[in-house]
Amino acid sequence: MSTIDHSAATAAVALERPRKGMSVERAQGRIGVLFATPYTLFLIAFGILPALYAIYLAFTKKGAFVGFDNFLKVFKDYRFWPAVEHVGIFIVVWLVLLVVLVVTLAILVHSIGLRWFSGTMRFVYYIPGALAGASSVMLWLFVLDPTVSPVSWLLQALGIESFVGAVDASRLPIVLAVIAFWTGAGGWIVIMYGALNNISKDVIEAARVDGAGPVRIAWSIQIPLMRKWIAYMVIMSFAGGTQLFVEPRVLAQASRGVVGQDYSLNQLAFLYAFKQNDFNGSAAISLVLLAVAVTLSIYFVFKGGLFERA
Amino acid sequence: MSAHNSEIVGTRSKDLTPAAWLGRAVGVLILIVFALFFVVPLIWLLIAPTKTDRQLLLEAPFALGDIGTLISNWQSLMTFQGGLIWTWIGNSVFYCVAALVITLGISIPAGYALAMTEFRGRKLLLVVTLIVMLIPSTALVLPIFLELSAVRLIGNPLSAILPFSFYPFGVYLTYIYFSTAVSRDLLSAARLDGASEWQVFMKIAMPLSTPVIALVGFFSFTGNWNNYFLPYVTLPGRKAPIQVGLAELLSNVPAFNPTNAASTTITLSALALATLLAIAPVLLVFLFAQRYLVSGMTAGGTKE
Numbered sequence: 376m377s378t379i380d381h382s383a384a385t386a387a388v389a390l391e392r393p394r395k396g397m398s399v400e401r402a403q404g405r406i407g408v409l410f411a412t413p414y415t416l417f418l419i420a421f422g423i424l425p426a427l428y429a430i431y432l433a434f435t436k437k438g439a440f441v442g443f444d445n446f447l448k449v450f451k452d453y454r455f456w457p458a459v460e461h462v463g464i465f466i467v468v469w470l471v472l473l474v475v476l477v478v479t480l481a482i483l484v485h486s487i488g489l490r491w492f493s494g495t496m497r498f499v500y501y502i503p504g505a506l507a508g509a510s511s512v513m514l515w516l517f518v519l520d521p522t523v524s525p526v527s528w529l530l531q532a533l534g535i536e537s538f539v540g541a542v543d544a545s546r547l548p549i550v551l552a553v554i555a556f557w558t559g560a561g562g563w564i565v566i567m568y569g570a571l572n573n574i575s576k577d578v579i580e581a582a583r584v585d586g587a588g589p590v591r592i593a594w595s596i597q598i599p600l601m602r603k604w605i606a607y608m609v610i611m612s613f614a615g616g617t618q619l620f621v622e623p624r625v626l627a628q629a630s631r632g633v634v635g636q637d638y639s640l641n642q643l644a645f646l647y648a649f650k651q652n653d654f655n656g657s658a659a660i661s662l663v664l665l666a667v668a669v670t671l672s673i674y675f676v677f678k679g680g681l682f683e684r685a
Numbered sequence: 686m687s688a689h690n691s692e693i694v695g696t697r698s699k700d701l702t703p704a705a706w707l708g709r710a711v712g713v714l715i716l717i718v719f720a721l722f723f724v725v726p727l728i729w730l731l732i733a734p735t736k737t738d739r740q741l742l743l744e745a746p747f748a749l750g751d752i753g754t755l756i757s758n759w760q761s762l763m764t765f766q767g768g769l770i771w772t773w774i775g776n777s778v779f780y781c782v783a784a785l786v787i788t789l790g791i792s793i794p795a796g797y798a799l800a801m802t803e804f805r806g807r808k809l810l811l812v813v814t815l816i817v818m819l820i821p822s823t824a825l826v827l828p829i830f831l832e833l834s835a836v837r838l839i840g841n842p843l844s845a846i847l848p849f850s851f852y853p854f855g856v857y858l859t860y861i862y863f864s865t866a867v868s869r870d871l872l873s874a875a876r877l878d879g880a881s882e883w884q885v886f887m888k889i890a891m892p893l894s895t896p897v898i899a900l901v902g903f904f905s906f907t908g909n910w911n912n913y914f915l916p917y918v919t920l921p922g923r924k925a926p927i928q929v930g931l932a933e934l935l936s937n938v939p940a941f942n943p944t945n946a947a948s949t950t951i952t953l954s955a956l957a958l959a960t961l962l963a964i965a966p967v968l969l970v971f972l973f974a975q976r977y978l979v980s981g982m983t984a985g986g987t988k989e
Contacts, residue, residue: 399876400803406882407802411810414795414856418810421851422817425828432831480719483712498975499720502727505967508911509928513935513960517733518726520940523953525729525746538941557723589708611819618823621913625932629941644827645918654831661827665820672819682815 426665432658445659449647454637455660461548461623462639466616469552473612474605477560481567481601482593497568501561511558512625519550542630547638551622563608570604571597603681610675614668620645640664733957734758738940741953754954762955762962765937770959772923773930778966780842780916780926781909784849788905789898792852796859796897797890801872811860818853823914830918844919845926849909855901862897863890903974907967927963934959 433445449455480500487493506514520538521527535541542550574597582592598605620641626634627642637643640660648657676682701709733741735750735758762770798804799811829848830839838844867890875885913928920926925933935941937951951959 402882403802404804406886407798407804407807410794410798410802410886411804411807413791415810417791417847417851418813418817418853421829421848422813422825422853425825425832428832428835429828476719480716483716486709486712487716496716496720499724502968502971503723505907505971506727506911506964507908508913509932510911510960510963513931513956513963514726514730516935516941517729517953517957523733523741523746525725527746557726561723588705611821614819614824615821618821620823621917625935628932628935631941641823641827641914648827648830649918657827658831661824661831665824665828668820668824669816672816675819676812676815 429658429662429665432655433662436655445655446663449643449656449659452643454643455640458637458640458643462617462619464548465551465619466613468548469555469616470609470612472552472556473560473563473608476556477563477567477608478598478601478605480560481564481571482597484564485568485571486589497561497565499561500564503557504559504562507558509621509625511554512622515550515554515557516625516629539630539633542626542634544633547623547626547634550626551619554622555616559612566608567601567604570601574600603679606679607675607681610671610679614671617664617667730957730961734954734961736954738952738954755958758952758954758958761952762958765934765951765955769923770927770930770934770962773925773927774962776842776920776924777910777926777928780845780849781906783842783846784909785902785906787846787850788852788855789902791850792855792901793859793891793894793898794886795856797863797886797894799856799860800863801867801869801890814853814856814860818857822908822912826914826918829915833919839919840921840924842920842924845916848915848919849905849912852901852905852908855905858901858904859894859897862894862900866896867893900977903970907970910967931959931963 434443435441436444484493484496484500487496503511516538518524518526519530519535519541521530521535521541522538524530530541535546540546578596579592582596587595618641619639623634623638624636624642627636627638635642637646641664644657644660644664647653647660729746732747732749735752735755736744736748737750737754737758740748740750740754799807799814825848833839833844833848872885872889875889876882880888910926911928912926913932916926917929917932920929934951934956938953938956939950940953
């Protein structure tokens with residue numbers, strides 16, 4: 376508390392504020408600290424401390440410092456690089472789906488004049504967001520099983536004869552990307568729609584008067600002006616994609632081992648902690664993933680231009 | 686905004702060239718095809734619990750079953766391990782509501798403090814909040830698990846409630862809301878009238894903050910309800926929330942586990958019903974919040 380009083384006092388002296396101003400500032404500083412403290416404690420307990428503890432575990436073994444040994448061990452694990460590859464392919468497929476389809480659908484929805492139609496479409500796209508987590512995978516177990524699927528004709532047309540066939544290694548990244556797209560795309564479409572609403576009508580109208588068609592307007596005006604938001608979506612989805620866990624885990628359980636228990640990096644980190652009782656190895660993998668997420672996040676906060684850092 | 690838009694389209698649609706008309710028709714067609722993609726699995730999920738497994742396998746996917754079958758599916762799900770599904774749902778409600786209360790209790794004041802007051806470390810707190818907010822919550826699950834197991838909290842409801850309550854995005858939303866929607870002059874005027882800082886917050890800021898409380902509450906509740914990874918590692922067995930329980934049910938479905946020798950089994954229809962129950966609260970919240978969800982205000986929120 377004393378440091379706060381001190382800073383408020385110096386500020387007041389520097390500006391030669393009247394006495395009343397000083398006391399108001401002090402009172403504000405006090406209530407600011409009071410209000411921010413509980414949140415700051417949570418931030419430390421569930422944001423910063425876990426990260427520090429994971430760093431400690433990742434560089435030690437039975438309490439003794441071992442340098443990069445834990446990292447070398449997991450990098451040499453025969454399951455590690457295949458998991459990196461699985462996650463990498465999934466992310467590429469998913470990001471392509473997201474960028475192409477979200478941008479297209481947002482622009483199309485935005486171009487619709489009928490308010491009820493546009494609103495209904497956005498809501499229909501958004502609803503699957505209610506099923507994030509295990510429940511969306513559960514529903515997709517049914518959709519992907521040709522014996523009960525509502526779209527079994529489509530699965531058969533794609534040459535999928537059984538559920539196990541649907542989650543075959545060659546199809547799995549696509550299946551995971553489709554599930555992730557189904558669950559999350561609606562939220563992004565709504566966000567892009569909001570971004571499109573922020574584009575000045577005059578600019579669009581001027582382009583129209585100059586004879587630009589809808590495709591030209593989308594390509595030369597709307598998409599460039601949505602760039603920050605598209606970058607936001609890509610970076611957030613990339614960071615989220617590296618965390619792949621619940622989808623392959625539930626699919627692994629349902630597919631009798633066709634999808635591996637060690638398919639993704641988080642699953643592998645989970646196995647280290649829960650099956651091998653190796654918290655140090657688990658922390659090492661988590662830390663690699665966390666480092667990717669923190670790097671992307673810091674980069675975006677400072678370079679993305681989307682957030683005001685007052 | 687949309688009204689202005691429709692005006693433009695309205696006047697134009699009368700004198701569309703054939704090519705432009707075709708372009709718009711293709712656009713609408715694409716929108717409808719994707720609407721089907723998003724909604725067909727959900728419609729199927731609403732229908733499935735009214736059928737028996739045999740009907741699911743043999744009948745047309747969108748043919749309705751009957752109420753009797755729905756009731757018997759309900760009963761078989763409810764008798765599974767003595768109504769375990771209600772324990773799971775009860776757990777979810779408990780964890781999510783407790784976390785909701787704590788989240789609002791700490792986020793709203795913190796967002797207010799960041800937006801409307803000056804204190805040492807304010808900028809640092811804001812930047813750290815932004816950075817942590819953009820990190821996927823799953824990235825911290827195993828580190829949080831390791832931390833909680835070091836302090837022996839695993840298996841305690843707090844091991845879900847406390848991490849659920851840490852919600853930097855909520856603080857950021859509140860910060861943006863107070864900085865843009867509530868004027869500092871208004872607060873200064875109240876201070877000149879002799880209001881204390883506490884009164885300024887309670888009497889001026891709080892009554893204005895209903896929209897942001899609703900928004901933070903919505904994201905916090907739905908996010909926590911759907912969270913699988915964290916409670917999966919910190920709260921096993923009977924303490925699990927419904928999302929974890931749902932995956933647990935799956936291991937009792939013979940169709941997906943032919944070698945399973947469990948005495949009580951779950952039919953496909955009962956699993957579909959359980960999935961529907963698991964998503965029902967969030968689905969209801971979505972339906973009620975429909976108008977706000979599709980307005981794209983989250984984009985506007987961060988823009989200004």
